Amino acid sequence: MRAGHGEHHLIHRVGWLRAAVLGANDGIISTASLIVGVAASPGASAQTVLLAGIASLVGGALSMAAGEYVSVSSQADTENxxxxxxxxxxxxxPEAETAELAAIYVARGVEPALAGQVAQQMMTHDALGAHRRDELGLADEGGANPVLAALASAAAFATGAIVPVAVAAIVPRETAVAAVFVAAVLMLAILGAIGARAGGSPVVRAVLRVTILGCAAMALTGLLGRVSGVLI
Incomplete structure (x- = not known):
């Protein structure tokens, strides 16, 4: 191997990429769907539509933050x-743990004698670190920070949700459904393309997946809003 040779792996992006895409995608779809559902109701005023969007943005961001904090904290407690x-x-x-470590290396294809030597050296160097990586499958750098994870999740949701809210605040009441629907689809397509490029996956498939699901969610919510508004 040449000196200075380095490899760039996309797998290292999976953690933050998943959280960012999930948060922004949820922000767009849930907020746009709520706005479309309320705007589709014949009796809803422009103020009601905008208020629904703002409530979805704030409530959704706080919900995402709370959920991420609890999830990461629970994971950290389990790991600890x-x-x-x-x-x-x-x-x-310690002898049994050394044998256990050697057995792990043997299962991965290392010859038994060499696996025993490696296990012994790893136990001497950093026993807990070796078992952390090879037995428990935990990364050396540890888990995510619950507070940072919560803030990042809330920020991602709010970033996605602000688009349909801004559109609802700008366009006339009569065109709110169509305008929010189109803006949300465009943002979902852009988000899907960015996520696919960052993760090294096919762009077209990612865009189609997120836009089709988003359209289905908004269409169903809009239909329910229309029917509920007429019945009420």
Missing amino acids: ADLAREAAELARA
């Missing part, structure tokens, strides 16, 4: 509990 249990096992039975 496993690490504490592993540290106790290392202190109680």
